[in-house]
Amino acid sequence: MAGVIARRARKQRAFRWTVLILLGVFFLLPMAAMLEFSTRTAGTWSLLVDWPKLNETYPDLAAGIVASLEQAGLTALLMLVLLVPTAIWVRLRLPRLRPLVEFLCLLPLTIPAIVLVVGLAPVYAWVTYFLGGSSLTLVFAYTVLVLPYAYRAIDAGLSAIDVKTLAEAARGLGAGWFTVMWRVVLPNIRSAVLSAAFLTVALVLGEFTIASLLHRTNLQVAIEFLGKSSATMSVAVSLTALLLAFVLLLLLSLFGDSRKRKT
Amino acid sequence: MSGVAVHLKGLRRTFGAIHALDDLDLEIAPGEFIALLGPSGCGKTTALRVLAGLEDADAGQVLVDGKDVTRLPASRRDMGMVFQAYSLFPHLDALQNVEFGLRLRGRKKAAGRAAEMLDLVGLGSFATRFPNQLSGGQQQRVALARALAIEPTVLLLDEPLSALDAKVRVQLRDEIRRIQTEVGTTTLFVTHDQEEALAVADRVGVMKAGRLEQLAPPAEVYLRPATAFVADFVGLSNRLPGVVEGDVIEVLGDRLPLVAPRAAGAATALVRPESIGVTPDPDGSGRVLTTSFLGPTSRATVTVGDLLVVAQVSGAELPALAPGTAVRLTLRPVPVATE
Numbered sequence: 001m002a003g004v005i006a007r008r009a010r011k012q013r014a015f016r017w018t019v020l021i022l023l024g025v026f027f028l029l030p031m032a033a034m035l036e037f038s039t040r041t042a043g044t045w046s047l048l049v050d051w052p053k054l055n056e057t058y059p060d061l062a063a064g065i066v067a068s069l070e071q072a073g074l075t076a077l078l079m080l081v082l083l084v085p086t087a088i089w090v091r092l093r094l095p096r097l098r099p100l101v102e103f104l105c106l107l108p109l110t111i112p113a114i115v116l117v118v119g120l121a122p123v124y125a126w127v128t129y130f131l132g133g134s135s136l137t138l139v140f141a142y143t144v145l146v147l148p149y150a151y152r153a154i155d156a157g158l159s160a161i162d163v164k165t166l167a168e169a170a171r172g173l174g175a176g177w178f179t180v181m182w183r184v185v186l187p188n189i190r191s192a193v194l195s196a197a198f199l200t201v202a203l204v205l206g207e208f209t210i211a212s213l214l215h216r217t218n219l220q221v222a223i224e225f226l227g228k229s230s231a232t233m234s235v236a237v238s239l240t241a242l243l244l245a246f247v248l249l250l251l252l253s254l255f256g257d258s259r260k261r262k263t
Numbered sequence: 264m265s266g267v268a269v270h271l272k273g274l275r276r277t278f279g280a281i282h283a284l285d286d287l288d289l290e291i292a293p294g295e296f297i298a299l300l301g302p303s304g305c306g307k308t309t310a311l312r313v314l315a316g317l318e319d320a321d322a323g324q325v326l327v328d329g330k331d332v333t334r335l336p337a338s339r340r341d342m343g344m345v346f347q348a349y350s351l352f353p354h355l356d357a358l359q360n361v362e363f364g365l366r367l368r369g370r371k372k373a374a375g376r377a378a379e380m381l382d383l384v385g386l387g388s389f390a391t392r393f394p395n396q397l398s399g400g401q402q403q404r405v406a407l408a409r410a411l412a413i414e415p416t417v418l419l420l421d422e423p424l425s426a427l428d429a430k431v432r433v434q435l436r437d438e439i440r441r442i443q444t445e446v447g448t449t450t451l452f453v454t455h456d457q458e459e460a461l462a463v464a465d466r467v468g469v470m471k472a473g474r475l476e477q478l479a480p481p482a483e484v485y486l487r488p489a490t491a492f493v494a495d496f497v498g499l500s501n502r503l504p505g506v507v508e509g510d511v512i513e514v515l516g517d518r519l520p521l522v523a524p525r526a527a528g529a530a531t532a533l534v535r536p537e538s539i540g541v542t543p544d545p546d547g548s549g550r551v552l553t554t555s556f557l558g559p560t561s562r563a564t565v566t567v568g569d570l571l572v573v574a575q576v577s578g579a580e581l582p583a584l585a586p587g588t589a590v591r592l593t594l595r596p597v598p599v600a601t602e
Contacts, residue, residue, distance in 0.1 A: 162348055168317050169350040169406075171337040173364030173413060187354040 031239065038236035048236055058230070061237065064222025067135040071218060072204040075142040076197040079150050082143065084193060087154045088185050091163045105151035108144050113209040116145070124214055135216040142204050149203065150196040157192020161185075198252045202245045266294030266449035267328035267416050269314065274323035276309050276473075283309040284320065285473030291451065296443055297478075298452045298464035302496065306473040307453045308421060314451060315419050316340045327416055343410025343448075347422040349402045351394040357381060357405045358390035364413040380408035383442060400431040407439065411446060418443065420452040424459060436463055457497050461485060469493045487522050491602035494533035501534045501572050505601075512601060515548075515567065517594035521601060530601040539574035540593035541565060543583050547591035551584050565590055 038044050047054055055062040083105075090101050108116065120141050127137050163185060170184045171177075186193070208220035219241060227234040269291040276284040283306040291297050299307040312318035314325055316337035325333045332340055343364075351360050358377050365373035381387050384404040394402055403423050410418060420439065424432045440463040443450050454460050460467045461481040468478040469492070477489035488494035505514035507530050512519050514532045541549075541563050549565040549572070561581050565572045572592060576584065584590065 161353065162350070165346050165348045165350045166352060168315075168337070169344065169346060169409075170352070170363070171317070172315060172340075172342060172344040172419075173409070174338050174341070174367040175363075176338050179367065184352055188352070190354075 031242070034235050034239045038232050038239060041230075041232040044232050044236045047233070048240065058226060058233065060217070061222045061226050061233070064217050064219045065237075067217050068205055068219035070136055071138055071142060072201040074136060074139045075146060075204050076200040078139055078143045079146055079200055080193060080197065083147070083150055083154055083196070084186070084189075085181060087151065087158060088163065088181055091158055092167050102151065102155070105147045107148075109148040113145070114213070116141070117210055117213040120210070120214065133216075135211070135218060138207075138211055138214065138216050138218065141210050141214070142200075142207065145207070145210070146200045146203050149199040153192050153196040153199060154189065157189035157195075158185075160192075161188045195252050198248045202248045205241055206245060266292075266447050268293050268326075269417055269449055269451070270324075270326040271310060271314060272324040272326060274310065274313055274325070275321045276306070276313060276318065277321060282306075282473045284313065284323075287323070287470075287474060289468060289475060289478065291449055294447045294449055296440070296450045296452065296463060296465045297468060298454060298460035298466075299468045299470055300454060300457055300460040300497070301470035303455065305470040307455075307470050309473075310470075311419050311421055311451055311453045314417065315342055315344055341413065341415055342417045342419055343413055343415035344419040344421065345403060345406045345410050345423040347425055349394065349399065349426070350406055351397075351402055351409075353394050356391050356393050357386060357397065360394070360405055361409045361412050364409065368413065377408075377412055380412040381405070383411070383445075384408045384438070398431075399427050400435055403427065403435060404438070407442070411442070411448070415448060418448045418450040420450065422454055424454070425456070432459070439463065461497070467497075469496060471496075487598055488533070488600045489522065491531075491533055491600050494600040499536050499573060500600075501536065501539070502602075503532050503534050503570065503572070505530055505532045507601065512599065514594060514599075515572075515592055517596070519594055519596055520598045522598045523600070525601055532599045532601050534594060534599055535597075536562065536573045536575040538595045538597050538599075539572060540595065541574045541576055541580070541584060542591050542593065543588055544591035545589050547589045549590045549592050551586050551588045551590055553586060554581055554584050556581065563590075565592060567592065 047057060051062070086101065090098050124137070124141075127140065131137050166184050166188070167180045170180045175184065205219060207218065208224065211218040211221050212224070219237070223234050223237050223241075226237065269289075271287055271289040274284045274287040275282070281304075283304075285306070287306065287310055289297070289310070299310060301307045309318060313320045316332070316335060316339075320333065323333070324331055327340070351357075352363065355363065358374065358381065361377035361380050362373045365376055370376065378387065378390060381390055384407055386401060386404055386408070389397065389401060389405075392401075394405075397405065406423070423439075424435055427435065436459055439452075452460070452464060461484070464481060466478055467481050467484045469476045469484060471492050477484055477493045479487075479489070484493060484497055488497060494500045503514045505512040505519075507521070507525055507527050509527070510521055510524055512521055512530060512532050514534065519532060519534070541551075549567045552564045552566050552571070554561060554563045554576075556578065561576050561578050563574050563576050563581075563584050565574060574592065
């Protein structure tokens, strides 16, 4: 009996390792190829860490990086300001609206970016009219785009606590609604809020379609332009953006783990 | 901390077609401990939530110390509440939880007062523990300390013991009563557990369909139930047919006084098992069907013709009451409710 169990465990271990190696090769091989390609031209990586020089040599790329970072930060901020109070309020006061809010938040997931742009184009004509053509105006479109992921993360955080009882306990102790949200609910969904923010940043840093079709700039648009003049630099920047997204997702899973450990 | 008077006046609350509160009137004297008892859906929790300001009444008034607080939000009612679900803030330790309400009021020496309250509930040494490091009973004690720390006008307890195991329930129940007597806060305690209600309250209010059926001291609710519903809900009752004559009812050959007068004629008496004596008698009209040993007491089920009668007997009587034994039933002349 013990021999059968040991054999089965060995087989399962071998299967796990095979899957892990296959997936590793699938993901790492293209990255290794990118790394190899980007080092064919000397000085590519050193330029990437020398901001003044990069700004001077590739001003469009530098502008794209700055635009993307600003867009990511502002989108995360706008998303949190809109979504967190809404999700909490719906849970506390309007539970019947929850399926509707969930449906609306998940809707962008079902609409291809290209279709979204067709709908957004006339809206952006007005946005340009009122706010100018800055790339930062993409924040509005990106906030819609990240809703499905951010909503899921925040909703999961709210599901993990008894929001209604905590809010009622706080109100009974004299807390107004703002205090309930700021001092009671928010600290208890901190890791969910961070997850939502990380996902937002990762998504915005990788967004190309909407920015390109609405004639705005961001990192991905800049990489695409750069690819026409300096292929090695464009691949190096792509690889960096990819690794940054990986790091963000890793941080996200670490936060998720620490939350699980606490509960 | 001294208690204030509370008056729930003609409260109505409906949820769709359900009348959770139907013209509910309840007066609580300063410092009194009232337990609201009733089956699920009778409106007891709704009454407590309306008093707390967590639920709006469709009609009626909530008066606290003579002041109308019906439209006042929960955050401004100054009431301490302990919930059925664990309600400690998970990101704060026990001391910070107790301090929460004090800090909102800008109270100086909040930490000192919070520590005092933790001592009062016997958890002074658990101040730095987080809720997930406390047992269910400890969490409810901290919740009680938190509710009392703000010196509430009224203490509201919404089935705070129902998630705890039997032994901890009894301990905490007694502790709640001790603390309430010590601080003197007017208290409304909602429960569906009759033993709990009878054990701790100054008066017990039995609710049915949004209304109070009876509000009286525990002994009176048990011994002189005002209605058949109360007799049936609080404790066990045998439904025995009888005939009313004047102010007594004749049941199984015994004459029992009535709790409330009623017209002469056939009626059903609600007789407690402990009011029925069982004596072995070869000429008796009853036959023992089953017996059960329940620890401090025992129970015998006896058939009398088509009737099934449950009687409470002592453990010493059990050996003489084997199934099939012929017995005579004696009904003690305590007042009974009828229907």
